[in-house]
Amino acid sequence: MLACATRIRTSSSVRKLGRAYADLAKKDIVFELERPTIATLQGFLLLSDFEATSARDRIGWTYNGIACRLIFDLGLHEDCSRLIRHGILVPADADLRVSLFLSAFVFDRLWALYLGRPSCVPISCLEKRRPQPTLAKPTGPLEHWVTLCKYISKVTEKLNGFGPSLDHTCVDSLLDLSARISAAHDRLPPGLSSKHTSELCVTAYGLNIQYHGIQIVLHRTLVKVLLQHDSSKADGLDHDDQIKGFRRILYDNAVCICQLLLTYREMFGVENFITVMLDNMYIAASTLVSHILQPPIMGEQDGSYCEASRLLGFLTETMRDPPKYYPVVEKMRQTLSRITENTILASSFGSMNLSSGTQNPDSHNIMANTVAQPVSVSWGSMGALVHDDFLLGQGNLLVMDSARTPGSVTTSGFLT
Template sequence: MVVSANGVSSYHGRTSTLFEEAIQERASGAELNHRMPDEWTEKGLVAEAAKQSQLEEFNYRAGTLDFDGVDPELGMHLLSLHWNRQHHSFCITYRPAFMRDMACAGPYFSKILLNAIYFGASKFSPRREVRRDHDDVRTAGWQFRERVRNLLGGALDRSEITTIQALLVMTNSLFALGDERSAAWLYAGLAFRMIIDLGMHVDAPDLGSPRKFSDEDVEIRRRVFWGAFVVDKIQSLYQGRPATLRESDTAVPIKFLDTYEELQNWQPFAYSMENKKYSGSPAYSVTTFTSLCHLSVVMSDILSCIYTERTFDQSAVELCATLENLNSKLVAWKKALPKHLDFDPIKSTQIPPPHVLSLHAMYHVLTILLHRPFVADGHLYNTSRSIPVNSFIICASAADSIAALLRAYDRAFSVRHAPYLISYATYVAATIHVRIAAKRSTDSEARENLETCLGVFRDNSKTNWAVRRANAIVESLIKRLGVNLTDPGGESSGVSRSQRRSSLAGPDGPRSQVAIGGSGSHSETVQHLRQHGHQGLTFSEDASPSTGWSDIDGIIQSFVRGQDSNVEDATTGRMGVVEDQQMQYRAPAAATTGGVIGFSGAEPSSSSADARHGMDGHPTTWVGLFPDGAVSGAATSFDDLLFGFNGSALDSSFV
């Protein structure tokens, strides 16, 4: 770290002329000699957090809190919504320091961060004065967004932690609007640049800075960095773009010592208040965030290994080895999950807070993201059938788990105000359920699960406008595959249909407003195959599903455009580009370039010829493009891309 004459500190690594190794080593040694045990640090941080919690109400009544001109009662209302919702999702904001410095103009409070919090909380507020159009929730917080814009101009000349926090809060809020994806991406990019500028990607005790960081400083820097790391991966996933922050460039432990909020009683007052019977739960904020950070590292590996432009350079053998390695990381993460965060939506009698449910939803989403490309590859299906069969079984199991989570979420909190991550998980699950439903009877569990997903889309679309694109894609896929639902998208599906099934109500209160799935051979099959498909991901040539899925071949082939008997000629597809992240098999002459997953049909060099052939020795050609990628002579069209289905290249198709 270098401190300039005006007191501004900035990070410079070993290649910079500003880097002085001697200073770095002296400062690092001094830090090591004076570092206190974590137990002492934790006690100090928890004590300070408890003290500041008591002072919040005192400072509010004393009128010392700076609400930036907003009515104090409204300002406190919006802050309370934030602390109850977004704060627990990513832990980007640090409440003790923010509320303390809000009363004394300290360094961890700024008006740009305050207004970013106002903006993010406004769409969850029932108060119409925060809306420009009282009847349109999408206009909620407009005045706070304008205030952020005005303040941002003067905040770009110098990196500040509060500016980083504000940009990250704005990123999450803007993306959910649906038509602000570029703004969300740019705000996040600015935040990441500032993080590097401040050296937050290196743990404070290891920076060798002449400035002494307090325990609170270190805690905040760690939380903000890892919050940004998670946001980076989620934005990369949503938008189908490369991630910015790489784990290999970081030296920040996933260790948070302020545990004050961990066991605080959490009540869902910022969510729907329709269910008055929810008894509350410990917040589990710190352990949930810690687990999310570890999961985001696995997500980073999946995105960088499976969803990159050069993945198509790998052979089938290499990709299958990658699949097994990444799957083992997901399994290890699940096994290491703290016991109090483990949740079975079927068996559990107590539903945890929404951020815990979101954590599980992300795990199942990543499971599908990892395995679905291997289901859709025609060449693998012909040469090593067990791989796509096993991957499909795992995808179906994960999709069923997501549907069960959605029902539990809706039963306790209502999906109307659920975060966008829940809707994205709904979309990912729906792409699996619709294909199974196309091969099953009208009263199958897959159809019930699909109706659950459609009900979530409808209920959540007002809060998260971006959900409408997901709904449009799934509705189009339903039509293409010839799935007949009771009243898709209408009043008899999802909400009202589930209300008629009152006998299937869950143990935690009133009936879900989303369709409840039934039971039958599909559930039994998934339960049986989950025991054999998730542990170790063993691929045996004689692996086959039980009789519950007699048409598993047809289901798998429906992932490859043009292979399903219900599918119209692929050349009539309205998008005109290859289905993203699905591996399409073609003859070498029809090969394209720029794949997310696939192989070039070009002749490989002699040194890598063997690696460029499939398991049977024949040339392989797997093609799957980013939505922004160019396609040469494409003969297929995508229906339900997962990685980047919010890409700007598709905007004209969803106007």
């Protein structure tokens, strides 16, 4: 808890204590695993989040997995109404157990989304433990996070290779899933909906940003599928019109993410960004880069280029301060710097310095660890961005040469 708290301090000396606190917590891991309690599970979730923002995604994902195993070891997936009837638990204890179970479920699904790896908590367990909302007790942010993460589960199942391979026959099902996600987003109540920004609760910014982020992940996949199957059509639309429409949706969602981040930054400061904001800031930035670097034949002449450039400038400016609080942002910035080399955006993210002190051991062999990852990966690594972005994976679209000859840029083998 102290390690996570140091991240939001403006004092550099206090922030430096974060790693020391985390290391102290790790010394008790064996003891805690032999005598696990609810606090043990909470501790692993916090360690997971701390390591994620420290650009140590591998160890962070592992700690999250331990926390999810403890759900079942501690019986948090079980209905405890009988224990309440017998006086073994009081209702407040039962509510805490449900909230912790749901929180761990959300952590699990977000890790699965961002790393493209299997989730740990079966969706069937969720339905047994999820409380039914009542008119007397309005649902809070956690319930809406759970709803979103149920849809994220469906997305990751489709995109991470856990089901049939994606081809043009899956377009309709992906569009249906996108429509259901949009409907759930539209149903957010005042205070949690970004449609009412003046009333937006501080805890709802991340929720709305993630709704836009998952739409970007989904529509990138739709574009990739259509690019790979030129003959596919839906609803009588021309193939190129479909792609153009999906790219517009990508752009619109990136704009929404930027607007929410801008409002949040002005009201609360970058030091109070939460993890999902960092991840989706990265997604929005790569989407804007793609929009700006589209070939002229696909570009839209509606002024969006200027708007995209302005918003990308906001994101690059925003990325300058968070590394002091969240080292993973420096990793993301370096990735974007490398991916835009030899383009008109080459200077947008500064020079790439892989020997920087902020780099961690997990990133020394980036491509070896991410080259085989599914297309839904969206993390602060070079390989993840190449796989995740529908346009940046096309090396010939990144070169400044107006001829745009295929294969003209390979960027050390990352783009082919």
